[in-house]
Amino acid sequence: MTLRPLTVIGFDADDTLWQNEQYYRLTEAQFRELLADYAEGEHVSERLLEAEKRNLAHYGFGIKGFTLSMIETALDVTEGRAPSSVIREILGIGRELLSHPVECLPRARETLEALRGHYFLVLITKGDLFDQERKLAQSGLGDFFDAVEIVSDKTATTYRRIFSRYGDGPERAMMVGNSLKSDIVPAIAAGAWGVFVPHALTWVLEHVEKPSEAPRFREIADLGGLNAIIEEIGG
Missing domain, CATH: 1.10.150.240 (Putative phosphatase; domain 2)
Known part of the structure; x- marks a missing residue:
């Protein structure tokens, strides 16, 4: 039996799924x-x-x-x-x-809806627990996720733990996000795919160089391009 190359997809929240x-x-x-x-x-x-x-x-x-x-x-x-x-x-x-409205980014809902049921979807976000739970509830996107992980920081160890807990390890997982420092670089270091979705505004402390030479690094203009990346890697 041939194993699927991709079984778990992680999504960042702030400035990946909604404005922050x-x-x-x-x-x-x-x-x-x-x-x-x-x-x-x-x-x-x-x-x-x-x-x-x-x-x-x-x-x-x-x-x-x-x-x-x-x-x-x-x-x-x-x-x-x-x-x-x-x-x-x-x-x-x-x-x-703490009470600002939640504005979902373009293609967020339709992308999650298309992937639901085909992959194990996990929201991986860092920050204040109360605020992140509030935004997820108000976004209306919560039902698309099979699991939610609100962590204190995002490191290669974090991704290894999460992708091993919910799937078959980072090698068969993907992380999607707008922060190279938090979402992409550590996920790739853990062995996962990292799909970078740039946002016009990114906190200065999240800026690092793109891992352009990494075989598992991909970049898309918006979430609408994610399906093409999944098809490319044979997901």
Whole structure:
């Protein structure tokens, strides 16, 4: 009996299935305006990014960590003089970020619908558990997935574990996502296929070089091109 070359397909969520980064950018713009009396906008953004880098190990990925980084940055650029009203407004825009609408990206629903029942589909996303569950529920895409994995980070070890748990190991699995650093490079390192779907907005900390020479690396303009990749590899 010939084994199928592909049995499990993993999908990233934020900016792969639905919009996400655009809301962070809008929130950062509000934050810069809030601190306009204390520092130039570009300086505020630079200090915020530094705070996010420092805090990833403590707070992980997601809105709550981002909000705490904004508070830390406000205290930093004002040298501890940020009034309570500013801190209150930061908490407010953080809460707004937690309630933004879920806008699915083009071809997401029809792609999942076409694959459902033919492959084991697993959503693999990182970030705040509450927020990711909220977005999945509001997206209306939850029923297409056979499993959901909300992880603290995405590494080759993460993908080996997930693809071995739900399938026949990473060699017969594929990961689809917009982040080279989180979705593609570690999945390929684990032995899986990595299909890169670029998004116009990607967080700067997710930028790495494309693994263009890797035999299992593929790139498509949008999710509508995924079926062609699956057919190509004999899935």
